[in-house]
Amino acid sequence: MILPMNPLINFLKRVAAYRAVIGLMALRTIQYRYAGTLAGMAWSFLQPLMMILVYWLVFSVGFKLQPAQNIPFIVMFLCGLIPWAMFHETLTANVQAITGNPHLVKKTVFPTEILPVVNLAASFISHGIMLVILAVILIWNRIPFSWHNLQFLYYLLALSIFSLGLSWFLSALNVFYRDTSQILSVLLNLWFWLTPVVWMSDLLPAHLRPFIQLNPIYYIIEGYRSSFIYHEPFWHHGGLGLYFWGVSSLALIAGGMIFRRLKPEFADEL
Numbered sequence: 001m002i003l004p005m006n007p008l009i010n011f012l013k014r015v016a017a018y019r020a021v022i023g024l025m026a027l028r029t030i031q032y033r034y035a036g037t038l039a040g041m042a043w044s045f046l047q048p049l050m051m052i053l054v055y056w057l058v059f060s061v062g063f064k065l066q067p068a069q070n071i072p073f074i075v076m077f078l079c080g081l082i083p084w085a086m087f088h089e090t091l092t093a094n095v096q097a098i099t100g101n102p103h104l105v106k107k108t109v110f111p112t113e114i115l116p117v118v119n120l121a122a123s124f125i126s127h128g129i130m131l132v133i134l135a136v137i138l139i140w141n142r143i144p145f146s147w148h149n150l151q152f153l154y155y156l157l158a159l160s161i162f163s164l165g166l167s168w169f170l171s172a173l174n175v176f177y178r179d180t181s182q183i184l185s186v187l188l189n190l191w192f193w194l195t196p197v198v199w200m201s202d203l204l205p206a207h208l209r210p211f212i213q214l215n216p217i218y219y220i221i222e223g224y225r226s227s228f229i230y231h232e233p234f235w236h237h238g239g240l241g242l243y244f245w246g247v248s249s250l251a252l253i254a255g256g257m258i259f260r261r262l263k264p265e266f267a268d269e270l
Contacts, residue, residue, distance in 0.1 A: 006255070021114065022117050026118050048129055075138065077198060078137060080197035082131060082224060084197050086124075087125070090120050092188070095174050097119055112266060120167065122162055164255070168255035175269050196221060214241075218240075218242075222237070
């Protein structure tokens with residue numbers, strides 16, 4: 001079957017044309033999130049810091065997990081948590097991107113397709129803060145920096161594309177089936193424990209590892225660890241990369257097409 005790519009390309013071009021609006025709305029989203037709180041924008045730093053502290057106390061102090069390959073647990077964990085936290089934040093916010101903004105959706109001139117992109121852009125703020133925390137911990141543990149660290153930008157782009165495709169699909173589906181957000185919450189909890197964030201993939205028996213590698217987020221998390229810990233170039237994982245980009249491309253194309261097809265009915269459902 002030949003996919004109607006021209007409408008999809010025009011759809012993506014329309015999103016790109018509103019990049020300035022997306023940036024302003026993303027900043028406003030962050031400001032609105034902490035409006036009325038005593039700490040204000042400081043919560044954007046305090047929240048990830050406290051989350052990291054809780055996990056460190058539970059697994060390093062409580063369970064006394066030993067360092068893997070002479071790498072402290074907190075470093076291994078953070079390299080997995082940082083991309084996962086962005087993925088979780090983006091999908092959780094975007095599943096209600098349409099239903100949570102009926103005043104914008106019902107404006108015929110407003111490009112509703114940018115709403116999931118706004119939440120994705122807003123997640124870059126907390127992602128950047130957690131990367132700063134990771135850099136401090138790397139310095140504290142005397143783990144050297146390398147040009148390989150810059151590879152995280154490639155994996156960040158990959159994660160963003162995959163997240164955006166799922167976001168378009170979920171936000172559109174939630175307009176018609178409001179249980180979508182509840183189902184997503186359950187699936188994300190399950191997905192977290194099936195992803196090597198807290199645990200390391202080498203703990204699994206060899207015959208089970210290929211099944212874990214089918215998880216697209218596995219490629220991203222291992223990529224962050226390759227960038228900040230192992231200092232391995234991304235092309236060393238070429239097979240996984242081809243699989244990931246195949247899945248991500250399908251998610252982006254399908255998500256964009258489904259959103260575009262259902263968009264005319266949003267206002268009537270809200």
